[in-house]
Amino acid sequence: MSRFWSETTRNITPYVPGEQPRDKIRIKLNTNENPYPPSPGVLACLRELANEDLRLYPDPDSRELCETVADYYGLSAEQVFPGNGSDEVLAFLFQTFFGPDDLIAFPDVTYSFYPVYARLYGIPYREIPVREDFSIDFSGYPGEAKGILFANPNAPTGLYIPPAEIEALLRARPDTLIVVDEAYVDFGNQSVVPLVKKYDNLLVVQTLSKSRALAGMRIGLAMGHPELIEGLNRIKNSFNSYTMDRLAQAAAICAFRDDAYYREINGRIIRERERFKETLRGMGIPCTDSKSNFVFASLPGLKGPDALRLLREQGILVRNFAGNPRIADWLRITIGTKEDMDRVVEAVKKIMER
Amino acid sequence: MSRFWSETTRNITPYVPGEQPRDKIRIKLNTNENPYPPSPGVLACLRELANEDLRLYPDPDSRELCETVADYYGLSAEQVFPGNGSDEVLAFLFQTFFGPDDLIAFPDVTYSFYPVYARLYGIPYREIPVREDFSIDFSGYPGEAKGILFANPNAPTGLYIPPAEIEALLRARPDTLIVVDEAYVDFGNQSVVPLVKKYDNLLVVQTLSKSRALAGMRIGLAMGHPELIEGLNRIKNSFNSYTMDRLAQAAAICAFRDDAYYREINGRIIRERERFKETLRGMGIPCTDSKSNFVFASLPGLKGPDALRLLREQGILVRNFAGNPRIADWLRITIGTKEDMDRVVEAVKKIMER
Numbered sequence: 001m002s003r004f005w006s007e008t009t010r011n012i013t014p015y016v017p018g019e020q021p022r023d024k025i026r027i028k029l030n031t032n033e034n035p036y037p038p039s040p041g042v043l044a045c046l047r048e049l050a051n052e053d054l055r056l057y058p059d060p061d062s063r064e065l066c067e068t069v070a071d072y073y074g075l076s077a078e079q080v081f082p083g084n085g086s087d088e089v090l091a092f093l094f095q096t097f098f099g100p101d102d103l104i105a106f107p108d109v110t111y112s113f114y115p116v117y118a119r120l121y122g123i124p125y126r127e128i129p130v131r132e133d134f135s136i137d138f139s140g141y142p143g144e145a146k147g148i149l150f151a152n153p154n155a156p157t158g159l160y161i162p163p164a165e166i167e168a169l170l171r172a173r174p175d176t177l178i179v180v181d182e183a184y185v186d187f188g189n190q191s192v193v194p195l196v197k198k199y200d201n202l203l204v205v206q207t208l209s210k211s212r213a214l215a216g217m218r219i220g221l222a223m224g225h226p227e228l229i230e231g232l233n234r235i236k237n238s239f240n241s242y243t244m245d246r247l248a249q250a251a252a253i254c255a256f257r258d259d260a261y262y263r264e265i266n267g268r269i270i271r272e273r274e275r276f277k278e279t280l281r282g283m284g285i286p287c288t289d290s291k292s293n294f295v296f297a298s299l300p301g302l303k304g305p306d307a308l309r310l311l312r313e314q315g316i317l318v319r320n321f322a323g324n325p326r327i328a329d330w331l332r333i334t335i336g337t338k339e340d341m342d343r344v345v346e347a348v349k350k351i352m353e354r
Numbered sequence: 355m356s357r358f359w360s361e362t363t364r365n366i367t368p369y370v371p372g373e374q375p376r377d378k379i380r381i382k383l384n385t386n387e388n389p390y391p392p393s394p395g396v397l398a399c400l401r402e403l404a405n406e407d408l409r410l411y412p413d414p415d416s417r418e419l420c421e422t423v424a425d426y427y428g429l430s431a432e433q434v435f436p437g438n439g440s441d442e443v444l445a446f447l448f449q450t451f452f453g454p455d456d457l458i459a460f461p462d463v464t465y466s467f468y469p470v471y472a473r474l475y476g477i478p479y480r481e482i483p484v485r486e487d488f489s490i491d492f493s494g495y496p497g498e499a500k501g502i503l504f505a506n507p508n509a510p511t512g513l514y515i516p517p518a519e520i521e522a523l524l525r526a527r528p529d530t531l532i533v534v535d536e537a538y539v540d541f542g543n544q545s546v547v548p549l550v551k552k553y554d555n556l557l558v559v560q561t562l563s564k565s566r567a568l569a570g571m572r573i574g575l576a577m578g579h580p581e582l583i584e585g586l587n588r589i590k591n592s593f594n595s596y597t598m599d600r601l602a603q604a605a606a607i608c609a610f611r612d613d614a615y616y617r618e619i620n621g622r623i624i625r626e627r628e629r630f631k632e633t634l635r636g637m638g639i640p641c642t643d644s645k646s647n648f649v650f651a652s653l654p655g656l657k658g659p660d661a662l663r664l665l666r667e668q669g670i671l672v673r674n675f676a677g678n679p680r681i682a683d684w685l686r687i688t689i690g691t692k693e694d695m696d697r698v699v700e701a702v703k704k705i706m707e708r
Contacts, residue, residue, distance in 0.1 A: 002554070002581035004500070004531045005588075006453040014591030017414055028410075037406030046404035046601070052391030054400075054570035054605075056382075057563070059374050084438055087594040099360040113595075120592045146358070177358045201358070209411070216408035216600035227356035234359075237368030238474045240441040241467075246570035247400070247601050251408075 008120065015116045018319050026315035027343060029334035032184075032294050034213035036265040036337075039258035042214070042251050049250050058246045060237075065244070068253045069221060073193045078226040081233065082252065084243045086183060086207035086220030089232075091117055092239070093203060093222060096231045097147060097177055098123045104147040107136050109326055111155045111181060130326075134288060134296075135159055138169050148173070151181040153189060156321060156332040158290020163192050170199040177228075179203045184292035186211030186262075188270045193223050200225040210293055211266050212255040219244070219252045269293050273335045279345055283352065294334045296327075299351060304329040307351070314347040362474065369470040372673050380669035381697060383688035386538075386648050388567035390619040390691075393612035396568070396605050403604050412600040414591075419598070422607045423575060427547045432580040435587065436606065438597045440537060440561035440574030443586075445471055446593070447557060447576060450585045451501060451531055452477040458501040461490050463680055465509045465535060484680075488642060488650075489513055492523050502527070505535040507543060510675060510686040512644020517546050524553040531582075533557045538646035540565030540616070542624045547577050554579040564647055565620050566609040573598070573606045623647050627689045633699055637706065648688045650681075653705060658683040661705070668701040 001010065018031035037043070066077040083089035094117040098104055106114050108127040118125040128140045134157040141148055148169070153160040170178055182204055185191045193204050203224040209215035222232060236243060244252075255262070273295060280287050280297050287297035299307045304320040308331065311318055319332040333344065355364065372385035391397070420431040437443035448471040452458055460468050462481040472479040482494045488511040495502055502523070507514040524532055536558055539545045547558050557578040563569035576586060590597060598606075609616070627649060634641050634651050641651035653661045658674040662685065665672055673686040687698060 002579065002585055003529070004451045004555070004582065005585045006449065006451055006456070008453065009450050009585045009588050012588055012592050014588050015595060016591075017411070017595035020411060020413055031411055033411065034409050036409065038408050043404050043406075043408075046408075047401045050397050050400035050404065050601075052397075054392050054397075055388045055390065055567040057371070057374060057385055057387065057569040058572070060371055084599075085594055085596060087596070091593045095360065096363050097358045097360055099362065102360070116592050120589070175357070200356070213409040215411040218412070218596055218599040225356065228358060231356055231359045231363045234363050234366055234368050235474070237370075238366045238470050239445045240439055241369060241371035242439060242441070242572055245438075245572040245599070245602055247404075248599055 012119055015113045021317055025317045027340050028317050029336055030317045030319040032210055032334045033215050034210060036213055038213045039261040041258045042254040045250050045254040046247055049247060054246060058242050058244060058249055060242045062244050062249050065249050065252050068256045072256050079196055079223055079229055081222040081229045082244055083220045085218040086205050089205055089220040089222045092232050092235050095121050096235045102146040103144055105141050105145040106149040109134055109157060111151050114149055145176055147177045149179040151183060153184045153292040157288050157296050158292040158294060159288055160189050160291035163190055166192050167195055170202055174201055177201050181205045183207045183210055186266055187293050189291050196223050203228050208252055208255055212262055214251055214255060217248045217251045219248055269335050272338055272341055276341045294332050296330055296332055298330045307331055310351045311347055316344055316347050366473055369467045375671055379671045381694050382671050383690055384671045384673040386564055386688045387569050388564060390567055392567045393615040395612045396608040399604050399608040400601055403601060408600060412596050412603055414596045416598050416603050419603050419606050422610045426610050433550055433577055433583055435576040435583045436598055437574045439572040440559050443559055443574040443576045446586050446589050449475050450589045456500040457498055459495050459499040460503040463488055463511060465505050468503055499530055501531045503533040505537060507538045507646040511642050511650050512646040512648060513642055514543050514645035517544055520546050521549055524556055528555055531555050535559045537561045537564055540620055541647045543645050550577050557582050562606055562609055566616055568605055568609060571602045571605045573602055623689050626692055626695055630695045648686050650684055650686055652684045661685055664705045665701055670698055670701050
């Protein structure tokens with residue numbers, strides 16, 4: 001510790017992302033990356049734009065990207081905010097909408113970065129227990145909360161809430177900002193983005209890291225009422241004039257144009273997810289009904305960290321959240337290719353047969 | 355304004371970066387971009403890495419980049435912090451080292467983003483007047499300041515302070531964090547980075563946007579004592595797990611390896627800057643002795659915004675800071691190619707002959 005650290009720096013416990021292994025992991029299923037490459041159009045566009053124009057600053061407003069996303073979803077560009085990964089978008093929204101006098105609430109099982117942001121900005125928060133089956137029970141959320149946040153499908157459970165239930169929440173709580181983190185929505189679910197036109201208390205966050213196979217380019221989005229987006233821009237423009245580099249903006253634009261390619265690869269992931277869930281259940285292994293690009297499962301009779309280790313010994317890296325007692329014995333297993341998942345099944349069989 | 359905006363969002367006045375024009379500007383000299391392209395090695399590396407690996411997250415610690423920069427400067431990787439542009443690095447350092455109970459001080463003429471950061475994080479600050487000739491007078495800085503920040507060469511004056519004077523400050527104020535923003539140091543000046551090994555109260559910020567012609571890729575750096583760097587990483591890892599995408603990290607690494615190329619193009623800029631200053635002085639136009647990749651000049655008898663407009667009418671975009679009364683009548687003119695500067699001289703001549 002340095003004598004120069006601020007109080008925030010001294011007290012914070014940073015988020016720890018899934019490992020990017022340097023050793024010999026044969027199958028990396030720990031950070032929900034897409035097993036398929038970005039579209040050929042995205043890669044061609046990046047190669048073309050790796051040119052002398054990189055000496056120039058990017059468009060600070062990412063105008064063309066905002067327009068592309070707006071077209072895709074039937075919004076206006078003023079309803080779109082892009083950022084350097086959805087993590088950055090989330091950080092900005094915590095600071096844009098909440099302060100030390102506000103209360104925010106989120107499930108006790110969800111993306112574990114939320115409490116880190118709250119502590120970073122000194123925002124009081126309450127973690128509301130999910131039900132025994134991990135489903136979110138909105139009736140337990142405090143009336144005074146200025147914000148409610150959750151991922152849908154939720155992380156790391158994969159459980160999905162249909163738009164009608166979220167719309168009921170938006171209507172019941174018009175003065176609460178409802179933030180829906182749709183990082184995993186494209187794996188066969190319906191987005192609530194269309195509700196943005198109807199409710200000024202809805203902010204939807206998305207990422208191009210998962211369904212658009214661009215984790216390496218760091219692209220996130222928020223969509224909401226123009227006044228919410230204007231707020232995000234005020235904070236962003238007080239933090240970093242240009243959050244998205246030229247190549248990230250271009251990759252994002254091309255990815256939204258190559259929709260057919262992405263529907264095809266994500267269709268494969270959805271089919272593989274359903275097959276994998278069925279196989280696990282057939283082996284007597286409990287898993288949630290995940291609608292994401294991962295499966296959430298618990299190997300009977302094994303502590304989570306032990307299960308993690310036994311898989312790693314067979315060259316397979318998955319994720320365990322030992323820090324949260326409610327899910328300490330569960331594993332989050334990213335859906336890879338059919339070959340990847342066949343190997344996982346083999347490895348799990350070996351472990352269960354010991 | 356939305357009823358959901360936090361107090362910070364309501365009260366902040368965002369920084370306004372130099373315009374990225376969409377109309378017909380023939381010569382863009384308003385944001386200190388390099389007139390020459392990134393090195394061929396950087397572009398080749400970007401084209402090669404625009405491949406299927408972009409589906410994977412980048413290394414969150416940018417380890418190879420830290421090692422490359424450390425090698426370049428004779429530091430250890432633990433003394434290097436990379437970020438998504440030096441704007442992001444600056445934002446992080448404001449939050450990492452200062453809080454509402456600390457006072458920070460910087461010149462009243464310097465990078466105009468500093469007061470925006472201070473307000474974003476609620477850090478009290480004092481702007482200390484530079485001398486009549488725009489030079490920084492460290493004797494006027496309050497003893498209780500926990501931090502002193504300045505750009506060297508300073509922006510937008512271009513005035514340079516040699517390392518010996520900064521070392522005297524580091525020694526005189528061992529409990530003040532001295533932040534030296536070296537965005538423009540590579541244009542013929544000596545960096546204070548070597549002093550990082552000797553003083554734990556020094557943090558040096560750099561960017562690859564200017565001297566390495568990579569404004570479009572958003573790459574910034576901080577260098578300092580390992581405990582200062584650790585503090586920055588605590589805040590960064592509580593904000594965004596992966597601030598630098600795969601291509602930005604790769605571009606930065608290649609740029610540090612292609613040093614000969616960059617020395618050559620920046621040598622051209624330095625020669626052109628000296629020639630341009632001499633020409634302006636020969637025309638009776640006051641300008642500072644800028645050691646940066648811009649010249650700071652004041653057209654006699656003209657208000658700054660009028661001078662800006664008259665140049666723009668001739669297709670030349672430069673920068674004026676009308677918001678700061680001390681420099682309202684001055685123009686910051688980026689050094690472009692010899693042909694660019696010849697045209698600027700012609701345009702200025704026309705204006706002066708009216």
